[in-house]
Structure formats: C-alpha cells, structure tokens
Amino acid sequence: MRINCPHCGVRGAEEFAYHGDATLRRPAADAAPEAWADYVYLRDNPAGRQRELWYHAAGCHAWLVMERDTRTHEIFSVTPARDVALAGGGDVA
Template structure:
C-alpha cells in the first residue's frame, strides 16, 4: 500500500505508524464502572469499506495524516494533514 504524505509525497506504508480511526472516541467518565471502561479500551469498529484513519509519517517528516482508504482493497483515495482535516482528527 502506498500513502501520499502531503509534505513528502508518495511513500510505502511501512514508513507510517497506524494509530487507528480518525474520529475521536467518547471517553467515559471516571466513575462509570469497569464494563464501560473495558468497552472503551478494547472494543473498536472494524468496518469493511471506506474508513478514515490516523497515521504518522514516522520514518519521514513526522506529520500526522488522516488517510481515507478502502479496507477491502487498501486503495487510498485521499490524504490530508490531521491539522487541516475537517472537524479535526
């Protein structure tokens, strides 16, 4: 898979560190109980199809990038600096 860093250009995905889904997770209140915290820490959606993920160009410029890609084909359709992403990352 190839990812286009908005700063450095197209690179192999091995230069990047995958952080996870680009949308913010709703952090539970401290006193909600173990089950809510277990869900928050361990359960994530695993969609088939288009997703927006947060990646860091770890072996390059260090920029955080929001990558829009298809999880079935690994085709990357868009990349944008996380600081420029609509609604933040």
C-alpha cells in the same frame, strides 16, 4: 501500498505507522465506566471505507488522517490531522 504524504509526496507504506480508527472521540471525564471501556478496548473492524490515523514515522513525523478502503487498500484522501482537528474532526475533502 503507496501513501501520498501531503508534506513529502508518495512514499512506501513501510515509512508509516498505523494508529487505528480516526473517528474515535474521547468520552467526557465524568462518563460512565462502560463508555471508557468502549473507548479504550472496543474497535470496529469494518470491511470497506474508513478513516484511519497514520504517523509518518520515517519521514516528516506528521500525523495524518487517511480515508482508505480496507478491502482493496484504495486510498481516497490523506489529510494532515491538524487540518482535520481544526475543521472540527468532521469530513475533510
């Protein structure tokens, strides 16, 4: 798989580290223990399009949000996580 880093250009996937679902939201500090258990331990395993958090470990060290199809590995977008956070964590074109 080839990933187009917004800072470095197209690179091999071996330069990147996968860090899971980019849509998780941290519960409030006073949330129920069940909400914290879900946040820490439970993950969906969707077949299809999902937003993922990646780290360019052997490159620019940027955190990236990638929209990718888990069945085909087709990549629809790669966006610096900073831009996603500044946009409120919503969809980024």
